[in-house]
Each structure stands twice: as C-alpha cells, then as structure tokens.
Amino acid sequence: MVEKGIGQAVPRKEDRRFVTGRGRYVDDIRLPGQAWAVFVRSPHAHARIRRVDKASVEGMPGVLAVFTGADAEADGIGPLICGWMIHSRDGTPMKVGTHRVLATDKVRYVGDRVACVVAETLHQARDAAEALVVEYEELPAVVDLATADEAPALVHDDIPGNLCYDWELGDRAAVEEAFAKAARVVSVDLVNNRLVPNALEPRAALAAYDPGRDEITLYLTSQNPHVHRLVMSAFNNIAPEHKLRVVAPDVGGGFGSKIFIYGEECVVAWAARKLGRPVKWREERGEAFLADAHGRDHVTRAELAVDADGRFLALRVDTRANLGAYMSTFSSAVPTYLYAPLLSGQYRIPAIHARVRTYYTNTTPVDAYRGAGRPEACFVVETLVDAAARALGIDRAEIRRRNFIPPDAFPYQTPVVMTYDSGDYRTCLDRALELADYAGFERRRQEARARGRLRGIGIGCYIEACGIAPSQAAISLGAGVGLWESAEVRFTHTGKVQVYTGTHTHGQGHETTFSQLVAETLGVPFEDVEVIHGDTATTPVGMGTYGSRSQAVGGEALLRACHKIIEKGRKIAAHLLEASEADIEFEAGVFRVKGTDRRKTIQEIAFAAYVPASYPADLEPGLEASAFFDPPNFTFPSGTYVCEVEVDPETGRVRIEKWVAVDDFGRIINPLIVEGQVHGGLVQGIGQALLEHAVYDRESGQLLTGSFMDYAMPRADDVPSFTVEFAPGSPTPSNTLGAKGAGEAGAIGAPAALMNAIWDAVGTRVEMPATPERVWRAIRQTQMPQAAE
Amino acid sequence: MYAFEYHRPASVAEAVRLLREKPEAKLLAGGHTLIPTLKQRLAQPSDLVDLGGIAELRGIREEGGALVIGAATPHGEVETSDLVRRTIPALAHLAGEIGDPQVRNRGTIGGSIANNDPAADWPAAVLGLGATVRTDRREIAADDFFTGMFETALEADEIVTAVVFPRPRRAAYAKFPNPASRYAMVGVFVAETDGGVRVAVTGAAPCVFRLTALERALAANFAPEAVDGVTVDASELNSDIHASADYRAHLVKVMAKRAIASALG
Structure with a gap:
C-alpha cells in the first residue's frame, strides 16, 4: 500500500495555510493603484428607472467614475445569459427576460444593480454610491409563486403571466392509465423553501487592465474560472477569450453561488479597462443576501399510485418553481433536468410524469444551490413514500424494501431519462436501520412520552446524479457547453510532480485527494505532488467544480494523464534498461524488467527525460501528459439517512437526538474528507428543514430575512x-x-429524513422549515380532536 | 462606517464632559449593537466615547446585602463570577445564555440596558428583580428605567455606572431563543423578593414588561400551576416572521412555568 494513497484518511494539506491564516483570497490581493467599486442597488422590488443623475456625485472626493446600464450598452457589454435552453411542452423556447449587467429600463428586485461608482477609496465609493440620485417610479411587485401568474405585475413587460416555460418529462398517458387502475393514490402538497447560500467568503472581484498587452486579469471568487472566461468573452464582450485571464485563488466556499456569471464581475472588468486602473469590489454580507443567487423555492403537488401491497405504480408531479427576477447562468436546468430525472428515487416506478412551470418574480434570481434540484426531488419522493406507508399501514422501512431497484437490475433505465449505474439500496437501508436501532425505537418513543416529549424517527433514501456530465447527453437536453474535464501532469527534473486541474477547490480538499491519487498511481511521495488550479493562464481548460463532479470527472482525467506518463516512462525505461517495452512492468513508482532486478525509479526516468544523455531516438524529451475525460454516463451515489428527533410539545422545538448516515459513494479516495463533506451537507440539509428560509414581504418585496439576525443558519448546537x-x-x-462523488449527498437526503421524523413525532406533516411555531401549531391541530373527545 | 472621532476617557466625569461637548456623540461599551449599526451606516455619530478605559465601571461586588454589577462588566464575567453564583445564581444563568462566548466576553450589562433592545435578556433581570440603575448623577428604579422600545429614562448625557440587584429569596430566568439571532423570542424572569413576587417578560413585546396578573397569582401560590389561571393578552405582543403574537402569548406562559419550576429548584 502506498503511503497516503487512495483510500486513506490523510489530513488535508491545504489546511496548513487555512488554519494559520495564510490563505490568499481575492480580497487579500492588493494591486498598486487599485480603485474601489461600489454598486448602487435598487431599494425597490419593482420600479421604472426615470433618471440616474450622475451630476449628483460629480466632484465628490475621490470619485473616478459612475457607470450606468446605458454606458454598458453603449460600450457593447452584452447581457447575462442562461446557458441551458429549455423548451416548453408546446415546443416553444423558454422566454428569457433581458438581464443586463446594470439595469436600464426597470429594476426588478431589491438589490438589482442600477449603477457602479468607482472611487479612490472604499469609503469614498460608498459615500458617492449613497449620494447618487436615482429617480424611480414604483410599480406593483410580485414575489410569490402563488400569485405569479395572476399578478398585475409583469416582471418583464414582454413575458405574459411571468411564465418562463411550461415543461414536462415522462409519459403522461402511461401515468394516467396506472392511476386509473391503482388500489390507492396518495398525494401531498409541499413547499421547498427558498434558501440563501451564505458561503463563508462573500463574492469579490479585482480586475486589472494591461494596455501594453491589451489584456484583462480578473481575480474572482469563482468555482469555475474557465467558464467565467468563456461566458464573459463570448457573451458579455469583456475581452476576447485569449485576452482575459481569470484567476480564482483560495475561495471560501461556494455551494453553487460562485458558479454563476454575475453582473458585478463583468462591470468590474469593464471598469478596469475604461479607467486604466485596477478596480476592486468586495461584497458585504448584507449585499450577499440580496445579490447572490438563491436556491430551491418550489411549490409542488405530487401523487403516487400504489397497489394493495404498497408497490409503486406511477408518480405524477406538478411543480411551480420561482426563478426570481432574471434567469441566472444555469437556473433553467435546476428545476428541470437536475430535478425531474431524479424523481424515480431508489425505486422501481414504472411510469412517471412531471410538469414544471417556472415563473419570474420580483426577487433575487434563483439558481443551483448544493444539491440543485436533487434535494427537491428527493423530498418529493420520500415524502410520498412515507405517505403511502401510512395510508396502507406498512412499515416505512418495509415499503422501501418492497420497491427498491434490486442490485441485479443495474444498469437500470428509469422512465425519466436516467440510466442508473450501480447501487445496493437495501444494504444501505438495513445497515442504517441497524446503526439507528430502528427495531428498538418504540421503546424510546414510550420512554420519551413518559418525559412529556414526542419522539419520532424518519428515513430518507436518496439518489443523486453526479459527475455532470456526458457532454453529448447534456447538450442534447439543452446544455450550452460540454461538461468534460481535463488534467495535466508534469514531472520536474528532480522528480517532483506538478498537477494541473481544470476543477477548482473551494473547500473540497482537491489538493489532498488529487495528491493521493497521483501518489498511488505514479508511486511518488504524496508530499512531492503539487496541485495547481484556478488560473486560466496556467491550468488546462476546465469546466470547474459543481454537481459533485470533481473526482468522478476531473479525478478520472488526472488518472488518465498519469497513465500516459507511465506509458511514456515505460519507453524510456525500456531504452535505459535495454529491454523490450513489453518486458517492462511498472509498480509503486518503479519500472522493472520482468523477472530481473534491473530497475529504474520514475524519478530517474523523469531525469532522463529532461537530461536525455541516452534516450530513445524517436521519442520527444520531457515527461508530462494531459488528458480529457468525458464520462459515458452520470454517476449515481445513494444512501440512507435515519434521523431521530424529540419534540417539546409545549414549545414545538425540535431536537435531533440521533443521526445515522450510510452512503454509497463508490470508491472513496479520502474517507476523512468525504466524511467532512457528509457532515457539511447534512448540516445544510438540516438547515433547510429546520431553520433556513428566505422570506419576502408580499407587499413591498423587501427581503425580510436579510441578515443573520433573521435568517437562521444552523449552529453547532x-x-x-x-x-x-x-x-x-x-x-x-x-x-x-x-x-x-460525495459533495451534495448530505444536503439531498437530510431534509427528507428529518421531516419524516418530525411527521412521525407529531402525527402530521409540517412544512419546511419546521419552525417551533409551525410544529407547535401542528401538534395543537392533531391534539384538538382528542381534546374534544 | 462613516468617519468619527474616537475618545477613550479615563473617568466617568470626563466621559460626561465629552457627551456634553459633542451632542452627536455616542457611547461605546461592548459595541455589540453599535458597531454593526455603524458598519451598515445606519448611524452617523460625530464622536465615539469608548467606556472601556474607565476602571470604576467594571467589576462585581456586594454592597449592604445587594449585588452591584459595574456597567462595563462583560456578560462572561457575570456568568462565571463566584459571587454572583452564590448570591443570585439566576443572573449567572441569564448571562450565560446571552449570545456566544465572543459576545459574552465583549458585551456589557450597562450597554444592554441602556440600549433596551426589546429582545435583550438583561432588562428582564433588572425589572424582574426590581433592581436599581445607578448613573453618574442619580439612582433610577427599574420600574421607571425602561420606558419603551429602545427607550430609557436616561438623559442624553447620562451614563449608567452600575446596576444594584437586591438579593431575592428565589429567582430564575427561562428563555426561548429566536433560532436566528438567539435573542429572546420570549424570556421570563421570575423572582420572589422581599417586596413581593415580580415577573418580567422580555422578547414578547416592544419593551420589557411586568406580568402583574401572574405576580398576583404567584403571591398567593408560588407554583407552576399558578400560571394556568392567568391570561396573557396577545394583542399587546409582537408578531413577526419568527413568531405570531398568539404563539408568543403561549410561550410566555410556558416559559413562566419553567422559570417558576426552576426557581423552586
């Protein structure tokens, strides 16, 4: 076994700099002469912009420029795009409301960008941003899915009913037929609450223009610097792609929110060129609440048809999803192809039909947030499964066992696009139940009741599609880009290894896991591997990190690059050891002539490749290789979470007493990091279920939960x-x-397990987030008939 | 933040002089409300007068049977004080439930009561124990001190120097925290004192208040069951995205029962 190789719980090498405060984030970078940008944001949810009075700040100390949407248009700065085309059921393309980098005609949500002020110092920029006179004509706002299609307000004047698309997936007729014959139909109406991503590091951008090279360097909090470069050059006209360098240094978390191409970063890059000065923008936390794409926000009616034995026959889902004021980079894909194809869960469901309508509202744009569509799907399926178990009086674990796709059925084609790769759902469930002592639960429930507490247990079985994506499949479904990944491996003279990856690590620990992968494959010491990422000038083209894809796609590209190195090394070794290539075997960093003790280490081969004193005549010097990988299919991690709660019936407060997670992630490179990923995902899932909720005022469209005083983030306790x-x-x-892939699992499976546990405890379903008041009201409701008896 | 002048006086007298000279000045104690307000540019004081350098404002001592807590004493010091734990343990408990360790190491009792946030914990203890607020020029009874939401009886240039807590026979505080801010969504302080039973409620209404109906019921029977016969009027209570007035009214009774049970040990 290689020391610190695959499968070992190696502590993260990047933590040396993070825990000693030596990380280098965008805001840590200070360029000589840098000026500061502050955005003037709309205080209204919906208003016509009558006038932006630039003269109101002219002559204020330090002010260098004020930029408006009209200036951006005049300079040919293109609007922001949505990179995934969805067609409605009637074949018409989705209706895209123009999303400018700075608003021109109307503002459409509180926080919408109206102007950008650049000044010598941050304080001067703020003073001027505050002083800038903008005249608005307020318009009625729509914030709510319930009223989006009938609202008097049109978010985009040319999009009737605020409807972006009315999409469907699956065989409607087959579903209707199955429902007609079903012994029982269960249905639920549920809400998938809107969330604010809240990465630890808010967004930031720093742009510098080099007139000599006619080139822009943009330091950015990005999960995918190459995607930023591509979109900003191809659509926003910031600079030609080869004249735009995007650097994403250390980034403090993303959870999806740093995938997207936002207006602020385009404006900062454009302003740097116009002013000939480096320009920096750093978001404040309150700004992040308004300006970073939110997550979820679905309202769904779902029905499951079952036979008398509890076998699933068909599933029908009707979802309305809130897009916010504009389409964000991938917002069209989240409630469609990242959602409906996962509605089969871990089960054989012969027929599935999903209809999804998305609406514009006067709220912050909504896009992918940890799990992105898959937590929403899991919650729908697992809620229905519990509903069916209750309706038929079947144990909740048993109904799942009856319906699981069995291990011998893989590859398994669902009725909604996906072909599941592999899985053993029952083993995960049974092990989780064993660890949770499911069999002994009733005793614990009785014991809790004696203490005046309501105890409940819940199961959540999730399926996830990771490793996005097979490019051809994704493009055929509407994706505007291929979703392969690339890697490059380069030996130095002295036998050290530099690894370049197109993925980006912002908390995932790639520097450690990729080092383990290389150490194992090439047989070099873990410490001799350096992982380099996040700079379009130095790293190979890549598609970045989201959708739990880095290991499954980027790791595989890296593995393939390592194998190319080994093959070239074999040629060099054969030459030096005077043997035929076929007789050279490679193991643990050593090339050896089969059956002899004649050997060369890979470091010796690297030296020979760069100092080719004796070298194969037809071979190029040097030892480096690059590889691309485009997966043939998604990967499908799965698992079971079991959660046990106690509810205080007097206050409605829920306490999680016990949590068991059994996950099948396929092969695991670093169990320590993966366990950490599970913990983080679970906490975010628990946050969604119990605490987090972005709430808008229905009248004014103001975000009522605009700070941590009102937006409840989960804490350790x-x-x-x-x-x-x-x-x-x-x-x-x-x-x-x-x-x-393992990055999102916790957030996908946790809400279902926890909400099912609360349902079990209080006897009625509660909407997310299960705040104390909601739970208390649910308890009162269920107890009232008893009280009347 | 907007720019301001910073002062760090060494005495209360000097601090008062600064307040008189600079009418737009603000006092800075632990800064847990003021600093975030400044950072969001929601306040624009001309001057900040930092009370952190005034030694006489800090410390906990006994004075004629009462417990005196200096205005600039951080919550964490109250929480861990042997003297407080021995004399009025309910105060140590209350202080230990404020915020998190960082907050408790900076935030002060004087800052908290002078700010009179409707959801702060300290006002419940000050009113619930019938404490006396000592300032640079006078003593103010708790019943006269808290006058409305973020309003107190303090003059513009007046500085709280200490709070004098009489020792109760028994007392306890029960708090139901807001899940986001961890301020009190409802907090009830119950005390049986030489002057009678006092019940103070924070978090539920625009300002801390005494629940006199419950005080009367407890005077007759200091037991959790006494709460059952008392009606809490929801129409006077706050309703917001975290809790409706109805729910708060219910929580007042639940927390009151728990505080009484806890006071009875």
Whole structure:
C-alpha cells in the first residue's frame, strides 16, 4: 500500500495555510493603484428607472467614475445569459427576460444593480454610491409563486403571466392509465423553501487592465474560472477569450453561488479597462443576501399510485418553481433536468410524469444551490413514500424494501431519462436501520412520552446524479457547453510532480485527494505532488467544480494523464534498461524488467527525460501528459439517512437526538474528507428543514430575512454528533476510478429524513422549515380532536 | 462606517464632559449593537466615547446585602463570577445564555440596558428583580428605567455606572431563543423578593414588561400551576416572521412555568 494513497484518511494539506491564516483570497490581493467599486442597488422590488443623475456625485472626493446600464450598452457589454435552453411542452423556447449587467429600463428586485461608482477609496465609493440620485417610479411587485401568474405585475413587460416555460418529462398517458387502475393514490402538497447560500467568503472581484498587452486579469471568487472566461468573452464582450485571464485563488466556499456569471464581475472588468486602473469590489454580507443567487423555492403537488401491497405504480408531479427576477447562468436546468430525472428515487416506478412551470418574480434570481434540484426531488419522493406507508399501514422501512431497484437490475433505465449505474439500496437501508436501532425505537418513543416529549424517527433514501456530465447527453437536453474535464501532469527534473486541474477547490480538499491519487498511481511521495488550479493562464481548460463532479470527472482525467506518463516512462525505461517495452512492468513508482532486478525509479526516468544523455531516438524529451475525460454516463451515489428527533410539545422545538448516515459513494479516495463533506451537507440539509428560509414581504418585496439576525443558519448546537458509515460500495462503471462523488449527498437526503421524523413525532406533516411555531401549531391541530373527545 | 472621532476617557466625569461637548456623540461599551449599526451606516455619530478605559465601571461586588454589577462588566464575567453564583445564581444563568462566548466576553450589562433592545435578556433581570440603575448623577428604579422600545429614562448625557440587584429569596430566568439571532423570542424572569413576587417578560413585546396578573397569582401560590389561571393578552405582543403574537402569548406562559419550576429548584 502506498503511503497516503487512495483510500486513506490523510489530513488535508491545504489546511496548513487555512488554519494559520495564510490563505490568499481575492480580497487579500492588493494591486498598486487599485480603485474601489461600489454598486448602487435598487431599494425597490419593482420600479421604472426615470433618471440616474450622475451630476449628483460629480466632484465628490475621490470619485473616478459612475457607470450606468446605458454606458454598458453603449460600450457593447452584452447581457447575462442562461446557458441551458429549455423548451416548453408546446415546443416553444423558454422566454428569457433581458438581464443586463446594470439595469436600464426597470429594476426588478431589491438589490438589482442600477449603477457602479468607482472611487479612490472604499469609503469614498460608498459615500458617492449613497449620494447618487436615482429617480424611480414604483410599480406593483410580485414575489410569490402563488400569485405569479395572476399578478398585475409583469416582471418583464414582454413575458405574459411571468411564465418562463411550461415543461414536462415522462409519459403522461402511461401515468394516467396506472392511476386509473391503482388500489390507492396518495398525494401531498409541499413547499421547498427558498434558501440563501451564505458561503463563508462573500463574492469579490479585482480586475486589472494591461494596455501594453491589451489584456484583462480578473481575480474572482469563482468555482469555475474557465467558464467565467468563456461566458464573459463570448457573451458579455469583456475581452476576447485569449485576452482575459481569470484567476480564482483560495475561495471560501461556494455551494453553487460562485458558479454563476454575475453582473458585478463583468462591470468590474469593464471598469478596469475604461479607467486604466485596477478596480476592486468586495461584497458585504448584507449585499450577499440580496445579490447572490438563491436556491430551491418550489411549490409542488405530487401523487403516487400504489397497489394493495404498497408497490409503486406511477408518480405524477406538478411543480411551480420561482426563478426570481432574471434567469441566472444555469437556473433553467435546476428545476428541470437536475430535478425531474431524479424523481424515480431508489425505486422501481414504472411510469412517471412531471410538469414544471417556472415563473419570474420580483426577487433575487434563483439558481443551483448544493444539491440543485436533487434535494427537491428527493423530498418529493420520500415524502410520498412515507405517505403511502401510512395510508396502507406498512412499515416505512418495509415499503422501501418492497420497491427498491434490486442490485441485479443495474444498469437500470428509469422512465425519466436516467440510466442508473450501480447501487445496493437495501444494504444501505438495513445497515442504517441497524446503526439507528430502528427495531428498538418504540421503546424510546414510550420512554420519551413518559418525559412529556414526542419522539419520532424518519428515513430518507436518496439518489443523486453526479459527475455532470456526458457532454453529448447534456447538450442534447439543452446544455450550452460540454461538461468534460481535463488534467495535466508534469514531472520536474528532480522528480517532483506538478498537477494541473481544470476543477477548482473551494473547500473540497482537491489538493489532498488529487495528491493521493497521483501518489498511488505514479508511486511518488504524496508530499512531492503539487496541485495547481484556478488560473486560466496556467491550468488546462476546465469546466470547474459543481454537481459533485470533481473526482468522478476531473479525478478520472488526472488518472488518465498519469497513465500516459507511465506509458511514456515505460519507453524510456525500456531504452535505459535495454529491454523490450513489453518486458517492462511498472509498480509503486518503479519500472522493472520482468523477472530481473534491473530497475529504474520514475524519478530517474523523469531525469532522463529532461537530461536525455541516452534516450530513445524517436521519442520527444520531457515527461508530462494531459488528458480529457468525458464520462459515458452520470454517476449515481445513494444512501440512507435515519434521523431521530424529540419534540417539546409545549414549545414545538425540535431536537435531533440521533443521526445515522450510510452512503454509497463508490470508491472513496479520502474517507476523512468525504466524511467532512457528509457532515457539511447534512448540516445544510438540516438547515433547510429546520431553520433556513428566505422570506419576502408580499407587499413591498423587501427581503425580510436579510441578515443573520433573521435568517437562521444552523449552529453547532443545532445538530447532533453524526454517525457516518460508508457502505461497502458499488463502484461506478462510469469511470475507472469507480468514484461517484460525495459533495451534495448530505444536503439531498437530510431534509427528507428529518421531516419524516418530525411527521412521525407529531402525527402530521409540517412544512419546511419546521419552525417551533409551525410544529407547535401542528401538534395543537392533531391534539384538538382528542381534546374534544 | 462613516468617519468619527474616537475618545477613550479615563473617568466617568470626563466621559460626561465629552457627551456634553459633542451632542452627536455616542457611547461605546461592548459595541455589540453599535458597531454593526455603524458598519451598515445606519448611524452617523460625530464622536465615539469608548467606556472601556474607565476602571470604576467594571467589576462585581456586594454592597449592604445587594449585588452591584459595574456597567462595563462583560456578560462572561457575570456568568462565571463566584459571587454572583452564590448570591443570585439566576443572573449567572441569564448571562450565560446571552449570545456566544465572543459576545459574552465583549458585551456589557450597562450597554444592554441602556440600549433596551426589546429582545435583550438583561432588562428582564433588572425589572424582574426590581433592581436599581445607578448613573453618574442619580439612582433610577427599574420600574421607571425602561420606558419603551429602545427607550430609557436616561438623559442624553447620562451614563449608567452600575446596576444594584437586591438579593431575592428565589429567582430564575427561562428563555426561548429566536433560532436566528438567539435573542429572546420570549424570556421570563421570575423572582420572589422581599417586596413581593415580580415577573418580567422580555422578547414578547416592544419593551420589557411586568406580568402583574401572574405576580398576583404567584403571591398567593408560588407554583407552576399558578400560571394556568392567568391570561396573557396577545394583542399587546409582537408578531413577526419568527413568531405570531398568539404563539408568543403561549410561550410566555410556558416559559413562566419553567422559570417558576426552576426557581423552586
């Protein structure tokens, strides 16, 4: 076994700089002569812009420029795009409301960008931004899905009913037929609450223009610097792609919110060129609440048809999703192809039909947030499964066992696009139930009741599609880009290894896991590997990090690059050892002539490649290789979460007493990091279920939860100590590593498990977030008939 | 923040002089409300007068059977004080439930009561124990001190120097925290004192208030059951995205029961 190789719980090498305060984030970078940008944002949810009076700040100390939407248009700065085309059921393309980098005609949500003020110092820029006179004509606002289609307000004047698209997936006729014959139909109406991503580091951008090279360098809080470069050059006209360098240095979390191409970063880059000065923008927390794309916000009616034995026959889902004021970079894909194809869950459901309508509202744009569509799907399916178990009087674990796709059915084609790669759902469930002592639960419930507490247990079985994506499949479904990944491996003279990846790490620990992968594959010491990422000038083209794809796609590209190195090394070794290539074997960093003790280490081969004193005549010097990987399919991690809660019936407060997670991530490179990923995902899922909720005032459209005083983020004492175990695992055939991806699982499965536990405790379903008042009211409702008896 | 002049006087007298000279000045104690307000540019004081350098404002001592807590004493010092734990343990408990360790190491009792946030914890203790607020020029009874939302009886140039807590026979505080801010969504302080039973409620209404109906019921029978016969009028209470007035009214009774049970040990 290689020291610090694949499968070992190696502590993260990046933590040396993070825990000693030596990380280098965008805001840590200070360029000589840098000026500061502050955005003037709309205080109204919906208003016509009558006038932006630039003269109102002219002559204020330090002010260098005020930029408006009209200036951007005049300079040919293109509007922001949505990169995934969705067609409605009637074949018409989605209706895209123009999303300018700075608003021109109307503002459409509180926080919408109206102007950008650049000044010598941050304080001067703020003073001027505050002083800038903007005249608005207020318009009625729509913030709510319930009223979006009938609202008097049109978010975009040319989009009737605020409807972006009315999309469907699946066989409607087959579903209707199955429902007609079903022994029982259960239905639920549920809300998937709107969330604010709240990465630890708010967004920031710093742009510098080099007139000598006619080139812009943009330091950015990005999960995917190459995607930023591509879109900003191809659509926003910031600079030609080869004249725009995007650097995403250390980034403090993203959860999706730093995938997207926002107006602020375009304006900062454009302003730097116009002023010939570096320009920096740093978001404040309050600004992040308004300006970073939110997540979720669905309202769904879902029905499940079952036979008398509880076998699932068909699923029908009707979802209305809130897009916010504009389409964001991938916002069209989240409630469609990242959602409906996961509605089969872990189950055989012969027929599925989903209809999804998305609406514009006067709220912050909504896009991918950890899980992106898949938590919403899991919550729908797992709520219905519990509803069916209750309706038929079948144990909740048993109804799942009856309907699981069995291990021998893979690859399994669902009725909604996906072909699941591998899985062993029952093993995960049974192990989770064993760890949770499901069998002994009733005793604990009685014991809690004696103490005046309501105890409940809940199960959430999730499926996730990771490793986005097979490019051809994604493009055929509307994606505007391919979703492969690339990597480059470069030996130095002295046998050290530089690894360049197109993925980006902003908390995932790639520097450690990729080092382990290389150490294992090339047989070099873990410490001799340096992982370099996040700079379009130095790293190979890449599609970045989201959708739990980095290991399954980027890791595989890296593995393939390593294999190319080994193949070239074999040629060099054969020459030096005077043997035929076929007789050279490679193991643990050593090339050896089979059956002899004649050997060369890979470091010796690297030296020979750069100092080719004796070298194969037909071979190029040097030892480096690059590889691209485009997966043949998604990967499908799965698992079971079991959650046990106690509810204080007098206050409605929920305490999580116990949490068991059994996940099947396929092959795991670093169990320590993966366990941390599970913890983080679970906490975010618990946050959604119990605490987090972005609430807008229905009249004014103001975000009422605009700070941590009102937006409840989970804290350490809100969550229990987790029991996390990895199932023996079913390695994915979609890549040779067998790795499925682990970044989002916790956030996908947790809400269902927790909400099912609360349902079990109080006897009625509660909407997310299950605030104390909601739970208390639910308890009162269920107890009232008893009180009347 | 907007620019301001910073002062760090060494005495209360000097601080008062600064307040008189600079009518737009603000006092800075622990800064847990003021600094975030400044950072969001929601306030624009000309001067900040930092009370952190005034030694006489800090410390906990006994004075004629009463407990005197200096205005600039941080919550964490009250929480861990042996003297407080021995004399009025309910205060140590209350202080220990404020914010998190960082907040408790900076935030002060004087700052809290002078600000009179409707959801702060300290006003419940000051009113619930019938404490006396000592300032640079006078003593103000708790019943006269808290006059409305973020309003107190303090003059513009007046500085709280200490709070004098009489020792109760028994007392306890029960708090239901707001899940986001961890301020009190409802907090009830119950005390049986030489002057009678006092019940103060924070978090539920625009200003801390005494629940006199419950005080009367408890005077007759100091037991959790006494709460059952008392009606809490929801129409006077706050309603917001975290809790409706109805729910707050219900929580007042639940927290009152818990405080009484806790006071009874």
